[in-house]
Amino acid sequence: MTSKNKWLSSPYILWSVMFIIIPLGMIFYYGLTDKTGAFTLENITAIATAEHAKALWLSLLLSIISTVICFLLAYPLAMILSNMKVNQHSFIILIFILPMWMNFLLRTLAWQTLLEKNGVINSILNFLHLPGMNIINTPYAIILGMVYNFLPFMVLPLYNVLSKIDENVLDASRDLGAGSVHTFFRIILPLSIPGIISGITMVFVPALTTFVISTLLGGSKILLIGNVIEQEFTQASNWHLGSGLSIVLMIFIILNMIASAIFDKEGEGSML
Amino acid sequence: MKNTAKHIYTALIFLFLYAPIATLMVLSFNASKTRSKWGGFTINWYSRLFQNEEILEALGNTLLIAVVSAFVATIIGTIACVAMTGMKKRSRTILMGITNIPMLNAEIVTGISLMLLFISMGLRFGLGTILLSHITFNIPYVILSVMPRMKQLNPSTYEAALDLGASHVTAFFKVVFPDLLPGVLSGFLMAFTMSLDDFIITHFTKGAGVDTLSTKIYTEVKKGIKPEMYALSTLIFITVLILLLLVNMAPAKNKTPKNPKPL
Amino acid sequence: MEKELIQLVDISKSFDGQMVLDELNLNIHENEFVTLLGPSGCGKTTTLRILGGFTNPDTGKVIFDGTDITQIPPNKRQLNTVFQKYALFTHMTIAENIAFGLKVKKKSKSYIDDKIRYALKLVNLEGYENRMPNSLSGGQQQRIAIARAIVNEPKVLLLDEPLGALDLKLRQEMQYELIRMKNELGITFVYVTHDQEEALTMSDTIVVMNQGYIQQIGSPESIYNEPENAFVADFIGDSNIISATMIEDKLVNILGTRFACVDTGFGRNRPVDVVIRPEDVNLVEPDQGTIQGVVTHLIFKGVHYEMEVMAAGFEWLVHSTTLFPVGKEVGIRVDPFNIQIMNKPESEDEEAVAIDI
Structure with a gap:
């Protein structure tokens, strides 16, 4: 299979240029020009205005917290799953993808029902004589929504790298005198770095840029950077400003991509 | 002891993941129209669902877009995988890098970038623009599931087929493609699922008057979700669940029960 | 030790x-x-x-x-x-x-x-x-x-x-x-x-x-x-494993012919297995052999020839540096100390062991 099928790649190359490269170029074009078409950095520096900076700061804060929580929840789970020795690798992936077959907006909305003042969770807490919690329409509800929506994207890459670790390598570590704590920190954790990086990327980027979760669970008061950009496009119709803020957002995404390229050269941490 | 803790932990996580789904299912049988009150059991919403033309149209759009975009993405993606194996390492790395952009980039950025493109091209926003966008973000999923299969492929089998007199096309479809098939199928399924679940990109690339289930739900959020929606999503979920269970059960019979332990 | x-x-x-x-x-x-x-x-x-x-x-x-x-x-x-x-x-x-x-x-x-x-x-x-x-x-x-x-x-x-x-x-x-x-x-x-x-x-x-x-x-x-049973004999190197009867100490009946051996203590008229390594089977002119047979297969193996000899209803595996062509009538001789006597497997279980390799 050599030069003969060089032309085979042309449909995909054409498609990528048309629908990936050029559109990204357009964002840069709009982001770096004003309404008259003249070059300007104003749309980028607009991030420094109090309103935008606050939204970006809140987005960063909530997405980092969510990513950390996802990691802490997912790592033990991925270890448990990878130790189960289920032959059915695909089954494990399936149970995490299955929820996606129920619309993600509805699933997120369902948390309203669960979290409401007289909702399911508070009723249970009440029944157990525990203090109720009132987190709906607060940043906490947004964090919960983020963790809920993106947790599978952390579990799957971790599960993937952990289940690929050779059992013999762990035996070798024990054989050389290492206890389970030592084996975890010196062998398992370093070997799972590609999965960790990939998981962090898969959670952090959508959490940082979401506008849906904040709309559904945060009430209308809490604005994330995603909400600001979305409004510039759908309500204010200031595409230049929206594009400029998107470029700022992409800087964070690119930083994340560079980090994952450094740590995961082999692409071992992929989700599938 | 330790094992019980592990089981409880796993169960709690799955409770967390599936609780909202259970909630929606319960709501689909709730006679009261508001989410927060239980008004008794009814299957009324299920029969109302089939009279609600708006929802059915959105469902039709969603399925049409998911099937067509997954199908086109599977073809383009699979061909791209075959082509990439014949490429020089450098150009392959560049192309894989471009492939990763829609996966790693924020959906909102992909959405608005496509929106800007379609506007500047003067396209009419509607099913067509949604389709183009969905194909774009689906191709990477296909490539990522076919590529590992492609790498495992033994190039000698293709050459053996040629050696035995097959043409390049016959050799590909008789020898290479069957080996790729599991990857192609899972890529298609992945793409289909992603398309079905997408809201953000559709939100930016749809035109007025055209709705998928996601965008329909989003517009309904403010005025309150129609309970028919819960009924519909319950039906979809149960259908998929049953299909997947059937698929998973069938080959399990042929498999040997367990890997023999090392002796 | x-x-x-x-x-x-x-x-x-x-x-x-x-x-x-x-x-x-x-x-x-x-x-x-x-x-x-x-x-x-x-x-x-x-x-x-x-x-x-x-x-x-x-x-x-x-x-x-x-x-x-x-x-x-x-x-x-x-x-x-x-x-x-x-x-x-x-x-x-x-x-x-x-x-x-x-x-x-x-x-x-x-x-x-x-x-x-x-x-x-x-x-x-x-x-x-x-x-x-x-x-x-x-x-x-x-x-x-x-x-x-x-x-x-x-x-x-x-x-x-x-x-x-x-x-x-x-x-x-x-x-x-x-x-x-x-x-x-x-x-x-x-x-x-x-x-x-x-x-x-x-x-x-x-x-x-x-x-x-x-x-x-x-x-x-x-x-x-000196493999102790047929499994060991078969697993370690090539060998001829033949059903035989121990007539008395130092005398064994192999395929109807009496062979002198060196093993003792198996009792009288006891069924046993004998192991003879292929390099220990000597091919000679028919009249000089203990039993007679015909060469049925011949392969050159480098250091030696590998031959199969049909004799007394058994296919003998023979390694020898001397060539005997296919179809030639030969005699077989085995030195007494090269005949290894083993007890027959006692249970069916062990029988299965011997076959299942």
Whole structure:
């Protein structure tokens, strides 16, 4: 299979240029020009205005917290799953993808029902004589929504790298005198770095840029950077400003991509 | 002891993941129209669902877009995988890098970038623009599931087929493609699922008057979700669940029960 | 023979209801090169894993230097293992791999550096300190796995088919290397393999195993020359295994003809199996042979010819440096001390053992 099928790649190359490269170029074009078409950095520096900076700061804060929580929840789970020795690798992936077959907006909305003042969770807490919690329409509800929506994207890459670790390598570590704590920190954790990086990327980027979760669970008061950009496009119709803020957002995404390229050269941490 | 803790932990996580789904299912049988009150059991919403033309149209759009975009993405993606194996390492790395952009980039950025493109091209926003966008973000999923299969492929089998007199096309479809098939199928399924679940990109690339289930739900959020929606999503979920269970059960019979332990 | 270092006492182990080891008893001496030899599934790897502490026996005890270590976890045992597929830590350099066990034991840096240098010299890989495992060839990785184990100064080194993944030439080279290392280190090696040639080349003692039972323990020579049953005879090298009757001491009826032999104590008119190695079957002119037959197959094997001779209803396998063409009538003679008499398997179970290889 050599030069003969060089032309085979042309449909995909054409498609990528048309629908990936050029559109990204357009964002840069709009982001770096004003309404008259003249070059300007104003749309980028607009991030420094109090309103935008606050939204970006809140987005960063909530997405980092969510990513950390996802990691802490997912790592033990991925270890448990990878130790189960289920032959059915695909089954494990399936149970995490299955929820996606129920619309993600509805699933997120369902948390309203669960979290409401007289909702399911508070009723249970009440029944157990525990203090109720009132987190709906607060940043906490947004964090919960983020963790809920993106947790599978952390579990799957971790599960993937952990289940690929050779059992013999762990035996070798024990054989050389290492206890389970030592084996975890010196062998398992370093070997799972590609999965960790990939998981962090898969959670952090959508959490940082979401506008849906904040709309559904945060009430209308809490604005994330995603909400600001979305409004510039759908309500204010200031595409230049929206594009400029998107470029700022992409800087964070690119930083994340560079980090994952450094740590995961082999692409071992992929989700599938 | 330790094992019980592990089981409880796993169960709690799955409770967390599936609780909202259970909630929606319960709501689909709730006679009261508001989410927060239980008004008794009814299957009324299920029969109302089939009279609600708006929802059915959105469902039709969603399925049409998911099937067509997954199908086109599977073809383009699979061909791209075959082509990439014949490429020089450098150009392959560049192309894989471009492939990763829609996966790693924020959906909102992909959405608005496509929106800007379609506007500047003067396209009419509607099913067509949604389709183009969905194909774009689906191709990477296909490539990522076919590529590992492609790498495992033994190039000698293709050459053996040629050696035995097959043409390049016959050799590909008789020898290479069957080996790729599991990857192609899972890529298609992945793409289909992603398309079905997408809201953000559709939100930016749809035109007025055209709705998928996601965008329909989003517009309904403010005025309150129609309970028919819960009924519909319950039906979809149960259908998929049953299909997947059937698929998973069938080959399990042929498999040997367990890997023999090392002796 | 030096003093006993390890005793396995009545070890039984089953996986998923399947018996893998059945009341196994084995003594290993200090400074001995012991090989556990057998087909896959015979229980040899399980035995090794029980020694290493990775698998707990269902019943029985592991005694090490006089103390019961059955319940001691692997990280507290004075044994180290060389794993089948090396199991190197791919995220660490060669030096870090070798230093791993020593760092766990909190040895000083200068001590560790000395040890690394010594170990790399021992395995002939000086200067590889900063390489990554994946940049090494299979043979080199295997040497690093050995180096990583021996720096911990174990009293016993366990080796689980360490040469299995290497090609033939490298394997033979490594066999000599292993013998040299063992002599240099002066420690006990317990070696698992299914390769009989490897076992015969390297071992002081071979333990032939099948289906969870020890079939025979002995030196390579005694295993080869005096197999105790048909399984061992068949597993180690080629052989003619023939049903026969022991007429009396030193006289056996093979295929209706009386042969003199050297074995005694089997009783009178007892059914037995006899083993005759193909190189011990002498082909002569028909009138000089004990029995007569016709050559049916002939293959040139380099050092010798391999022939099959049909005689008295049995196809005899013969190795000889003299050529007898197909169709030639020949006589067969066997020296008495080359006829090995074995008891017939007693139960049907053991019969199955003999066939199922």
